[in-house]
Amino acid sequence: MSTLVAATVGAAVLAASPASGAASTLAAAAQQSGRYFGTAVAANKLGDSTYVGILNREFDMVTAENEMKMDATEPNQNQFSYGNADRIVNQARGQGKRIRGHALAWHSQQPGWMQNMSGTALRNAMLNHVTQVATYYRGKIYAWDVVNEAFADGNSGGRRDSNLQRTGNDWIEAAFRAARAADPGAKLCYNDYNTDNWSHAKTQGVYRMVQDFKSRGVPIDCVGFQAHFNSGNPVPSNYHTTLQNFAALGVDVQITELDIEGSGNTQAQQYQGVTQACLSVPRCTGITVWGIRDTDSWRASGTPLLFDGSGNKKAAYNSVLNVLNSGTGTTPPTTTTTTSSNPGGGGCTATYSEGEKWNDRFNGNVTVTGTDNWVVTVTVSSPQRIIATWNTSATWSSANVMTARPNGSGNTFGFTIQHGGNWNWPSISCQAA
Numbered sequence: 001m002s003t004l005v006a007a008t009v010g011a012a013v014l015a016a017s018p019a020s021g022a023a024s025t026l027a028a029a030a031q032q033s034g035r036y037f038g039t040a041v042a043a044n045k046l047g048d049s050t051y052v053g054i055l056n057r058e059f060d061m062v063t064a065e066n067e068m069k070m071d072a073t074e075p076n077q078n079q080f081s082y083g084n085a086d087r088i089v090n091q092a093r094g095q096g097k098r099i100r101g102h103a104l105a106w107h108s109q110q111p112g113w114m115q116n117m118s119g120t121a122l123r124n125a126m127l128n129h130v131t132q133v134a135t136y137y138r139g140k141i142y143a144w145d146v147v148n149e150a151f152a153d154g155n156s157g158g159r160r161d162s163n164l165q166r167t168g169n170d171w172i173e174a175a176f177r178a179a180r181a182a183d184p185g186a187k188l189c190y191n192d193y194n195t196d197n198w199s200h201a202k203t204q205g206v207y208r209m210v211q212d213f214k215s216r217g218v219p220i221d222c223v224g225f226q227a228h229f230n231s232g233n234p235v236p237s238n239y240h241t242t243l244q245n246f247a248a249l250g251v252d253v254q255i256t257e258l259d260i261e262g263s264g265n266t267q268a269q270q271y272q273g274v275t276q277a278c279l280s281v282p283r284c285t286g287i288t289v290w291g292i293r294d295t296d297s298w299r300a301s302g303t304p305l306l307f308d309g310s311g312n313k314k315a316a317y318n319s320v321l322n323v324l325n326s327g328t329g330t331t332p333p334t335t336t337t338t339t340s341s342n343p344g345g346g347g348c349t350a351t352y353s354e355g356e357k358w359n360d361r362f363n364g365n366v367t368v369t370g371t372d373n374w375v376v377t378v379t380v381s382s383p384q385r386i387i388a389t390w391n392t393s394a395t396w397s398s399a400n401v402m403t404a405r406p407n408g409s410g411n412t413f414g415f416t417i418q419h420g421g422n423w424n425w426p427s428i429s430c431q432a433a
């Protein structure tokens, strides 16, 4: 396997300190392109002032390293326990940080009572867990890892055997539907490791599942790439391709558990490559590292993180910060724009922007520039239906295709889409009339 060694690595990127005027923290630097920079946090370290100092200064997204897992949140069936998870959530929210929820359903870290279950009883217990935990944290979670690590390693490209898998192949989509119903505002992610190399069977297997989910309207919004790297499993040279191909399915992609064993410039270059890969994909919305100091890591002996055991910034820190500050980041969309011009001259641009979301429906708005006399075509995909409009006069040429014209309210109009589980944005085009 070839490792990623960017041709552009040079003194500027690995300089000891950021250029003047550039952002001086990971979060501020990531925010310049609309992204976040997060870390995993352990509740039992929140009394460590060095740890909390770095956390508060550098990161704007937090993942509970273990405290939201099934064994932690439901130690006895139907008895939920949120103390340690809440400590992390409250600390993060108190500092204005967002939360990635990790993880609702997983073959590992199951409480003992669940490990011994099977069949319908296990399926129902899993769905109840997803519903209860996602409901408890409703409105507080940016994105949930709904299902974690469900694909097999090796060359099969298929599912991992587990008690959950043996409840039926549809257990993953059932978990996603339950999560959507419980917290419609959270992005719902599938999260896995060894899915970074585009040519690996496991990557392809996950890709086919996401493609299938999107085509059938199963509610999935994002794919998490854990990104645990070491010399035996280096950053692949085709990482950008992997992220871009998943994003092209209509999902956000996120680096969710990044750590890279090593030291010095070799490690810094690998971190640089991962950061560049994310910045080059508009729908790569953020990066999370799996811990703060090397000594906080689950792989502490591999010194895989951005701060040393004393909390000092490593070369890898500076390389990540400088890439984030380089101004090369594409911007994640909350809007999409189409421009068209008429053969005889005149044209217009229509910009779609996301509105509010509910369990069963979401709003969208379109703003037209270039003319006051426009015709905008809004096409939704099955089973979606437009059930309300405002600030426009609308006609339908088929159930999926709406034609919108000005009604004297200006050049911004909106609509509500009943989505039937399909959260894709409509496609829009405008004509100057």
Ligand code: G2I
Residues within 6 Å of the ligand: 065, 066, 108, 109, 148, 193, 226, 257, 298
């Ligand atoms: O294994 C690395 C990560 C792989 N992807 C999913 C992540 O959830 C996973 O995180 C690790 C944590 O970093 C470890 O901290 O998950 C492990 C468990 O699967 C965590 O290890 C556990 C130990 O197994 C327990 O013995 C220990 O009590 O950490 C617990 C708290 O330190």
